[in-house]
Amino acid sequence: MSSPTPETSRMRGLMLVAGREIRVRGLSKANLVSLIVTVVIVGVLAALPTILGGGEDEAETIGLAGTNAAAMESQLKAAGGFDITMYDSAGEAEQAVEDGDVDTAVADGTLYSEENPDQGLQTRLDAAWQAAAVQTSLAEAGLSDAEIAAALTPRPLATVTLAEGETDPVTSYFTGLVISIIMFMMLMTPVQYIAMGVVEEKSSRIVEILLTSLKPWQLLGGKVIGLGVISLVNLVAMVAVGLGVSAATGVLADLPPGTASAAISTIGWWLIALVLFGTLAGGVGSLVSRQEESGSVLTPLIMSLTLSYIGAIFTLNAPTSTFAQVLSIVPPFSAITMPTRMAITTVPAWEIALSIALLVLAAAGALALGAQLYKRSVLYTGSRLKLSEALRRTA
Amino acid sequence: MLEIKDLHKRFGDTVALEGVSLTAAPGEVVGFVGANGAGKTTTMRIAMGVLAADSGQIVYNGAPLDVAARRRFGYMPSERGLYPKMKTAEQIAYFGELHGMSRAEAKRAAAALLEQLNLTERSGDFVQDLSLGNQQRVQLAVSLVHDPEALILDEPFSGLDPLAVDVMGTALKDRAANGAPVIFSSHQLDLIERLCDSVVIIGNGKIIAAGSVEALKAKEVKQLRVSVQTPQDLTESLPGTVTRDGDDYLVEDADDQEVLRIAAAAGRVTHFAYDQPTIAEIFREAVTR
Numbered sequence: 001m002s003s004p005t006p007e008t009s010r011m012r013g014l015m016l017v018a019g020r021e022i023r024v025r026g027l028s029k030a031n032l033v034s035l036i037v038t039v040v041i042v043g044v045l046a047a048l049p050t051i052l053g054g055g056e057d058e059a060e061t062i063g064l065a066g067t068n069a070a071a072m073e074s075q076l077k078a079a080g081g082f083d084i085t086m087y088d089s090a091g092e093a094e095q096a097v098e099d100g101d102v103d104t105a106v107a108d109g110t111l112y113s114e115e116n117p118d119q120g121l122q123t124r125l126d127a128a129w130q131a132a133a134v135q136t137s138l139a140e141a142g143l144s145d146a147e148i149a150a151a152l153t154p155r156p157l158a159t160v161t162l163a164e165g166e167t168d169p170v171t172s173y174f175t176g177l178v179i180s181i182i183m184f185m186m187l188m189t190p191v192q193y194i195a196m197g198v199v200e201e202k203s204s205r206i207v208e209i210l211l212t213s214l215k216p217w218q219l220l221g222g223k224v225i226g227l228g229v230i231s232l233v234n235l236v237a238m239v240a241v242g243l244g245v246s247a248a249t250g251v252l253a254d255l256p257p258g259t260a261s262a263a264i265s266t267i268g269w270w271l272i273a274l275v276l277f278g279t280l281a282g283g284v285g286s287l288v289s290r291q292e293e294s295g296s297v298l299t300p301l302i303m304s305l306t307l308s309y310i311g312a313i314f315t316l317n318a319p320t321s322t323f324a325q326v327l328s329i330v331p332p333f334s335a336i337t338m339p340t341r342m343a344i345t346t347v348p349a350w351e352i353a354l355s356i357a358l359l360v361l362a363a364a365g366a367l368a369l370g371a372q373l374y375k376r377s378v379l380y381t382g383s384r385l386k387l388s389e390a391l392r393r394t395a
Numbered sequence: 396m397l398e399i400k401d402l403h404k405r406f407g408d409t410v411a412l413e414g415v416s417l418t419a420a421p422g423e424v425v426g427f428v429g430a431n432g433a434g435k436t437t438t439m440r441i442a443m444g445v446l447a448a449d450s451g452q453i454v455y456n457g458a459p460l461d462v463a464a465r466r467r468f469g470y471m472p473s474e475r476g477l478y479p480k481m482k483t484a485e486q487i488a489y490f491g492e493l494h495g496m497s498r499a500e501a502k503r504a505a506a507a508l509l510e511q512l513n514l515t516e517r518s519g520d521f522v523q524d525l526s527l528g529n530q531q532r533v534q535l536a537v538s539l540v541h542d543p544e545a546l547i548l549d550e551p552f553s554g555l556d557p558l559a560v561d562v563m564g565t566a567l568k569d570r571a572a573n574g575a576p577v578i579f580s581s582h583q584l585d586l587i588e589r590l591c592d593s594v595v596i597i598g599n600g601k602i603i604a605a606g607s608v609e610a611l612k613a614k615e616v617k618q619l620r621v622s623v624q625t626p627q628d629l630t631e632s633l634p635g636t637v638t639r640d641g642d643d644y645l646v647e648d649a650d651d652q653e654v655l656r657i658a659a660a661a662g663r664v665t666h667f668a669y670d671q672p673t674i675a676e677i678f679r680e681a682v683t684r
Contacts, residue, residue: 009463009495013493016489020489023485024478024480024481200479201476201478204478204479205474205475206476206477206478207476208472209476209490211445212443212444212466213465213466213493213494213495214493215462379445379446
């Protein structure tokens with residue numbers, strides 16, 4: 001047998017543990033089945049807009065009669081999206097609305113509608129009505145059609161946005177929402193599996209054999225890496241299928257610019273958060289000897305993850321509030337809140353830097369604390385160890 | 396040479412070990428005997444680095460035992476443990492790799508051990524689906540997969556069926572024959588007697604007797620057992636203190652040659668030997684002393 005140098009054998013131990021997690025957990029039937037089911041659901045969801053007809057708006061049916069009817073017709077045709085029927089009189093148009101032949105009717109300066117017309121439609125009809133009135137007046141004043149057209153279509157206002165990279169608020173909201181949900185899921189799952197794995201090794205007593213050839217930090221670190229890789233692979237599979245199907249159905253072109261960079265930076269935040277939550281999960285998992293007890297020690301972690309998620313949702317709705325600002329800087333909440341907030345609004349660079357620094361610091365602290373807890377309590381069997389007892393014990 | 400030197404360990408107010416020392420020379424099989432709670436498991440855990448001693452040290456081939464050297468040891472803890480949801484062959488090979496073997500080497504060694512333990516057809520099964528006895532065999536394979544150069548085994552025979560006991564016994568003897576020091580604990584004293592070169596008896600955290608099996612037996616020898624085919628009662632005529640044990644005479648404090656002469660004169664001597672105590676008797680004697 002060769003005797004490798006301590007450095008390589010240290011890394012090898014870590015990688016062996018990670019590799020086992022990936023083989024045994026990642027390639028387990030349960031994980032593969034759930035991955036396939038998720039991927040199919042994602043694929044179907046991505047294809048849904050195309051299946052349902054590409055999301056084109058239904059044309060509004062509208063009836064026209066009376067004064068300016070001809071001018072209205074030309075205006076609405078130019079605007080598009082209307083299915084126009086001409087009536088001889090305002091009465092006929094009104095009757096058509098009542099009978100449900102058309103959704104709305106405009107006749108002699110009156111808007112007929114079965115119910116209150118929606119805001120957007122009314123605005124468009126108002127604009128068309130005014131334009132039609134002007135068109136009619138100009139025609140009566142003797143202008144040619146070309147002159148009228150020129151008068152009615154002034155150059156639209158040029159827009160200069162002062163804040164950089166401002167995208168459509170709806171898209172940003174959606175991106176932020178997706179980021180917060182993915183971060184939450186991608187932390188929750190490995191955190192639970194890490195704790196379960198630690199308890200499994202402890203309750204089956206296999207840890208005693210493992211520790212004769214591995215250091216506690218290798219055992220804990222390997223678990224965090226292994227389950228992190230599984231989560232990442234699951235996510236990448238989902239995203240790849242989602243994007244692949246979107247690209248195939250032509251929806252992909254609609255993805256907002258900056259999606260890729262947001263995804264990459266989110267992975268960075270996730271990595272730091274995984275170290276933070278993962279090592280703590282391993283540490284508190286080692287406090288108990290039975291799987292049934294792991295829930296109670298995990299509660300604080302699950303709670304803070306859930307609060308981070310709720311904080312992120314709050315941030316989506318009030319990205320500029322002081323609360324959102326504080327949440328996105330204070331770890332561990334910042335792990336989910338900051339990438340979400342970055343998606344929906346422009347965050348000053350110093351806040352991002354501060355948030356990263358604090359999160360890295362917290363992760364380093366968690367690594368030290370989790371590893372110590374683990375080292376001190378993983379060989380202790382019996383009733384649940386209190387946190388303070390575990391810290392007082394000598395390894 | 397594996398030396399355990401003057402170990403002390405307390406758990407809270409309980410003193411677990413109070414100056415425990417024992418050595419296993421290359422090729423020597425040492426039996427570690429003691430009542431439950433005497434300190435066997437604690438001693439072995441400290442030797443394997445799973446537990447830290449308050450004081451004392453473990454020396455292997457003249458140097459303090461470190462992680463790298465320990466990785467070449469084979470260990471079987473008293474509380475057995477395996478990954479329930481891992482396949483048998485995969486699990487054995489994984490431990491081989493942890494002990495520094497390459498993937499291919501570990502797989503080959505795992506397959507060979509499974510063959511030896513009659514478990515080849517269960518290689519692809521999850522450990523949790525095996526019977527308890529078969530799980531014990533897998534545990535044994537885990538401790539032997541990396542061809543260890545020293546063995547520390549806590550109750551390796553408990554729960555093993557006769558076939559596995561033979562495999563284990565052969566494995567211990569094979570390792571020892573290759574020059575490995577072997578320390579194992581057991582409550583099955585007949586196994587200790589059969590397999591061990593020397594015995595260490597521990598009680599309440601202290602070593603109360605240690606030495607080669609022959610030396611320990613010799614130290615305890617006191618009585619001469621004589622069987623004579625004769626109608627006479629020799630109780631009065633034999634020298635020394637004479638007691639009867641059935642038809643036999645037990646003689647103490649006498650010149651054995653004179654006893655033989657008198658007995659032979661009386662009739663045909665069918666048995667003439669010093670009683671050899673069993674390890675069990677020595678153990679009982681040592682613990683109650």
